[in-house]
Amino acid sequence: xxxxxxxxxxxxxxxxxxxAQTQKVVAPVSRGYNNFSFQEVISGKEISLKYIPTILxxxxxxxxxxxxxxxxxxxxxxxNAILEYEKMVIFGVHTCDLAGIQCxxxxxxxxxxxxxxxxxxxxxxxxxxxxxxxxxxxxxxCVVENHLPNGGYDLFxxxxxxxxxxxxxxxxxxxxxxxxxxxxPADAKTLKSLESLRQMKRSIFKDEVNVKHENLKIxxxxxxxxxxxxxxxxxxxxxxxxxxxxxxxxCFDIIDEPNLDxxxxxxxxxxxxxxxxxxxxxxxxxxxxxxxxxxxxxxYMRKFKYPVDKYSRYFCTGCGRCSRTCMAKIKLKxxxxxxxxxxx
Ligand code: SF4
Ligand code: SF4
Numbered sequence: 065x066x067x068x069x070x071x072x073x074x075x076x077x078x079x080x081x082x083x084a085q086t087q088k089v090v091a092p093v094s095r096g097y098n099n100f101s102f103q104e105v106i107s108g109k110e111i112s113l114k115y116i117p118t119i120l121x122x123x124x125x126x127x128x129x130x131x132x133x134x135x136x137x138x139x140x141x142x143x144n145a146i147l148e149y150e151k152m153v154i155f156g157v158h159t160c161d162l163a164g165i166q167c168x169x170x171x172x173x174x175x176x177x178x179x180x181x182x183x184x185x186x187x188x189x190x191x192x193x194x195x196x197x198x199x200x201x202x203x204x205x206c207v208v209e210n211h212l213p214n215g216g217y218d219l220f221x222x223x224x225x226x227x228x229x230x231x232x233x234x235x236x237x238x239x240x241x242x243x244x245x246x247x248x249p250a251d252a253k254t255l256k257s258l259e260s261l262r263q264m265k266r267s268i269f270k271d272e273v274n275v276k277h278e279n280l281k282i283x284x285x286x287x288x289x290x291x292x293x294x295x296x297x298x299x300x301x302x303x304x305x306x307x308x309x310x311x312x313x314x315c316f317d318i319i320d321e322p323n324l325d326x327x328x329x330x331x332x333x334x335x336x337x338x339x340x341x342x343x344x345x346x347x348x349x350x351x352x353x354x355x356x357x358x359x360x361x362x363x364y365m366r367k368f369k370y371p372v373d374k375y376s377r378y379f380c381t382g383c384g385r386c387s388r389t390c391m392a393k394i395k396l397k398x399x400x401x402x403x404x405x406x407x408x
Contacts, residue, residue: 068250077108121311164311202384297357304337306386
């Protein structure tokens with residue numbers, strides 16, 4: 065297997081068009097006003113190769129916002145599992161979002177396995193795309209070590225000007241390359257250019273907060289009683305935007321919905337948010353995270369403490385979406401710096 069191949073920019077459109085002839089291809093597309101979203105494309109011309117993180121991360125293809133799980137028919141005494149999936153290629157996934165998919169994979173293959181997620185994931189080919197520079201001021205991918213590729217893709221594209229150098233990471237990636245017949249083996253000069261780019265990136269990307277990668281967990285271990293949560297309590301409007309756009313938030317609610325005939329119906333799941341007031345409500349009308357401060361704390365702990373305890377990995381990918389979308393201007397980097405200030 066050739067580990068690195070090259071795709072000339074003039075052949076990019078031919079590559080995407082040939083992929084789109086055999087399966088659905090989704091990629092970042094401009095939606096105006098510096099907004100981007102993953103959408104179905106049939107040609108390379110539709111794709112934004114330079115984009116800031118899309119409004120929703122690619123998790124929408126792995127864990128759809130609404131997914132029917134079962135359908136029942138009482139008269140026929142039938143309960144049928146429903147599995148919704150389609151074969152597709154996701155092109156242009158940045159390293160932060162690759163990390164997000166890796167996090168979701170860890171959760172959904174853990175016991176109890178989520179069969180729907182696993183089958184869907186196995187039908188999706190992932191093509192990563194390197195960020196040569198920061199997307200914008202909200203990104204914090206370096207402190208969580210997601211600014212450089214770290215697996216989780218079939219192919220990985222790096223833009224070197226008039227061509228892409230492409231890392232082939234899996235058999236599926238190799239298949240996509242050989243079927244397209246527009247790639248050439250990478251020569252020593254191109255490999256050197258990739259190395260220089262990575263060197264340059266090491267000088268651009270620096271820890272974006274006043275805490276080192278390895279100390280983030282220590283910071284959050286002692287942050288439970290922090291006053292910072294009280295400040296967020298006053299500002300957060302509990303809209304749930306931050307969790308909906310987060311590539312590693314995966315909470316869902318399950319709802320049974322009978323049809324009007326009261327004989328048939330479906331069970332579906334849809335995304336839920338720990339920022340919504342009823343999220344932690346239990347029988348007797350008790351709510352163990354009634355205050356917005358508690359819910360904000362929970363959101364941060366679910367990124368920097370609990371998953372490290374369980375999976376030895378930060379579940380913040382540094383994509384910056386939560387800060388970019390928050391109408392109360394709550395910024396993740398600021399929150400971390402405020403927590404760090406308290407410990408000084
Ligand atoms: S997006 Fe901002 S205001 Fe909305 S729930 Fe999240 S932190 Fe609160
Ligand atoms: S917490 Fe914010 S910056 Fe971190 S992964 Fe989620 S949306 Fe991205």
